[in-house]
Amino acid sequence: MSGNGPDGVEALSRGMTVVPGAPPGCRGRLVERARLEWRLADGGDPADLAQEFLAAHGIALHDLARPAAHQSEGVCGAALYLSAAAGAHTAGGPTGASTPVPALPDLVVVVHQHARGPVVPPAARPAAGWWLGDWRDSWTPRQHADAVAAVRAAIGRGDVYQVNLVGHAAAPYAGDPLPALARLAALPGARYGGTLAGLGWAVGCASPETLIALEGGRLVTRPIKGTRPATAAGRRELLASAKERAEHVMIVDLERNDLARVARTGSVRVDDLFAVRRWCDLWQAESTVSAAPADGLGLAALLRAVCPGGSVTGAPKLAALAQIAALEPVGRGAGMGALGWVGPGRIDLGLTIRTAAADAERLHLWAGGGITWGSDPAAEVAEAAAKAAPVRALLAAG
Known part of the structure; x- marks a missing residue:
């Protein structure tokens, strides 16, 4: 485990990366103040470590039910990244196969403070x-x-009702991977478009999915399940598919149960069910589930309740994690985890689908889908390829 100040990270990660979920009005005037990086081998509970580290740097998230105001001066908040393996660890499930990106930590917390004036980023590195x-x-x-x-x-x-299976791919590269990873934020529907980087690693995200957010005093999750090509016919097929709807509702129920563990009694509700949204050239079904946080709910308990995300594990969650550990030959690395922003009065964490990572030699990408009794193996293979295709294309662009 390491906690280091801003001198220990690449300059680009401080000045040119844009963390998903950061307050829009603060972007462009944030500087890194402190950083925690943790790996599974370090031991301990990453959820507790994150909450304690944040508190030590002036970000108290021990009672999310109490209103908190964002301050325009001093500490703003923090970028937070949690791998799928770390999420499985907090949930008490198997962490799966070894990660293909050992340089990437399983937990990263980067505290940012407001600069006194606009931050001038380093000159962009040439794409040549x-x-x-x-x-x-x-x-x-x-x-x-x-x-x-x-x-x-x-x-x-x-044994299970549904399991999300995820595949991994890697490609060698030459040059600077950060501009390529940063381009992912421009993909249509990338609600959590952004990057995070450290020494020897970087993550680029184009995720459309909210893992957990705190909005208007309520906890909100927006699970995505169900995919079709973004054509008129594809939209009709998605809306008419009994298989996709059953798969989707199963995950909505799982998310309702996850939130109920940390919610005020009787406050969980489904605000929107099976709404069709667009991501790149795909239609996807999304629901919105919300709840009022229970009194005394802290960030650590919230992370333990919702990680890893139900839409990328399955139901029941622990049984699905056992299937994932047995069947996936490569760890999920940066995929299927959490990435976003936490701070006073603000939590906005995306689920790291449509996410790529770089180490010193290769780019890595993960894609998959939910498997139910009605799944066709060939169709599931094609769906995973369709989800990865826009990310692969943009990463290859010069």
């Missing part, structure tokens, strides 16, 4: 010399399809 090699998948389409069949068999035995 950028080269991205061929992607190599960690499993073949046949292996992916066999994993789908294995999940269907587990459902048939009654």
